[in-house]
Amino acid sequence: MQPITKKMTETRRLSISGVLAMSVLAIGCSSNDASQQDGSTTAHEQQNISLLNVSYDVSRDFYKDYNALFSQDYQQKNPGSKVDIKQSHGGSSKQAMSVANGLQADVVTFNQESDMNLLVEKGLVATDWQQALPNNAVPYTSTMVLLVRDGNPKNIKDWTDLARSDVDVVIPNPKTSGTARYAFLGAYGYGLHHFKENPQNHTKTDDFIKKVLANVVTYDNGARAATTSFTQRSLGDVLITTENEAHLAAKQFAKGQVDIVYPSYSILINNPVAVVATTTDKDGKTAAANTYLQGLWDEPAQTLMANMYLRPSDKKILAAHKDTLPAINTFDPVTVFDSWEQIMATFFVDGGRFDQLARVE
Incomplete structure (x- = not known):
C-alpha cells in the first residue's frame, strides 16, 4: 500500500511522486576472481x-x-x-x-x-x-534532524511543528528506505515522550503522527532522492533526514540555502x-x-566518519568533534518499541500502523 501525501489530498489526482534513488556503482577496475576447485586462488x-x-x-x-x-x-x-x-x-x-x-x-x-x-x-x-x-x-551511529530553508522562515524548532497545517514535509518512503523508517519512528518516539504515552497507549501520538503524515508532499524511494526533492526541486518546508546527510546538503548540495534544526528528542541510528x-x-x-x-x-576511518558528520564508535574521537557533533538526547528504537522484528511487524508491514496513519480518510 502506498501512503497518501498532502499533495494528493489537495489535488485528488496526483500519485505519490518520487525520484528513484538509483543504486550507484562506483567504477573500479575489477578482476575476474575465479577460484580453484579447492577454494584457493592463484x-x-x-x-x-x-x-x-x-x-x-x-x-x-x-x-x-x-x-x-x-x-x-x-x-x-x-x-x-x-x-x-x-x-x-x-x-x-x-x-x-x-x-x-x-x-x-x-x-x-x-x-x-x-x-x-x-x-x-x-x-x-x-x-x-x-x-x-x-x-x-x-x-558509527547517527540520528535524525530537520533540514529547513535558509533563515527557517516557518520557524520550525521541533517535531511538533511538523504537524502544523502550514508546513510541508519531505521524507523517503518507509516501505523502501531505512532512513524513512527512522524518520517515522523518530517522530513517533518523540510523540510518546512528549505526550507521556507508551507503545500500548498511544492515542495522542497517533493523532500527532496523522497530522505530520498528512503534510508529506512526497515519499521518495531513498534518502538521497528525498534530499534532491528538497534542495533541487524545492519541494517542502522541511526535510527529515540523517545528521550527516543534512550537513552534506548544507555544505554542498544547497550551500547557503538551508539550515539544520536539532530536535529536542530524536532517535539513535545504528x-x-x-x-x-x-x-x-x-x-x-x-x-x-x-x-x-x-x-x-581504525583511527583514520573513525576520524573520517566524524569529519563527515557520522558519530564514530570511538568516544575520544567523537568528543574531539563535539563542536560539529553536539551532544543530543536520543532514544534507542529497540528499547522503546521492542526488537526490529516487532517494529517491522507493528509499523511497516502492509496494513501496519504506518499505512493506517498515512491513510487520508
Whole structure:
C-alpha cells in the first residue's frame, strides 16, 4: 500500500511522486576472481581483488573516501597487491532485498538491523555477525534532524511543528528506505515522550503522527532522492533526514540555502556491517572482506566518519568533534518499541500502523 501525501489530498489526482534513488556503482577496475576447485586462488588473483560493498543510500560519500583510504593502506601492507572496491547504494531495505535475490555483495553496510536479519534468514550472513566485529558490528551511529530553508522562515524548532497545517514535509518512503523508517519512528518516539504515552497507549501520538503524515508532499524511494526533492526541486518546508546527510546538503548540495534544526528528542541510528560469506568464501575473498570491515574501527576511518558528520564508535574521537557533533538526547528504537522484528511487524508491514496513519480518510 502506498501512503497518501498532502499533495494528493489537495489535488485528488496526483500519485505519490518520487525520484528513484538509483543504486550507484562506483567504477573500479575489477578482476575476474575465479577460484580453484579447492577454494584457493592463484597468485595473480590474490594480487588483484575486487570487493562489492552494498550499502544504504546516504553512505555513498563516506564510503567513497574510505575506499580510497583502505585501498592505499591495503596496498602498502600487501606490496604488489591491488584491491578495488565497488559501491552500490540505494534504500537500505531495497539493497538488502537485492542481495537476498542474488546481488553478489561481498560486504553489506546497512542502516537498520532488520535488513541484516533478512540476510541471516537467507543464510547469506552468519548468525553471529554481531560478534565478528567490535561494538556489535556498528562502527558509527547517527540520528535524525530537520533540514529547513535558509533563515527557517516557518520557524520550525521541533517535531511538533511538523504537524502544523502550514508546513510541508519531505521524507523517503518507509516501505523502501531505512532512513524513512527512522524518520517515522523518530517522530513517533518523540510523540510518546512528549505526550507521556507508551507503545500500548498511544492515542495522542497517533493523532500527532496523522497530522505530520498528512503534510508529506512526497515519499521518495531513498534518502538521497528525498534530499534532491528538497534542495533541487524545492519541494517542502522541511526535510527529515540523517545528521550527516543534512550537513552534506548544507555544505554542498544547497550551500547557503538551508539550515539544520536539532530536535529536542530524536532517535539513535545504528549502522551495522557484515561480510557476505556465501560470496566471499567461494571467491576466496573472505580475508580481504574482513580486513575491509575491520578497518572501519581504525583511527583514520573513525576520524573520517566524524569529519563527515557520522558519530564514530570511538568516544575520544567523537568528543574531539563535539563542536560539529553536539551532544543530543536520543532514544534507542529497540528499547522503546521492542526488537526490529516487532517494529517491522507493528509499523511497516502492509496494513501496519504506518499505512493506517498515512491513510487520508
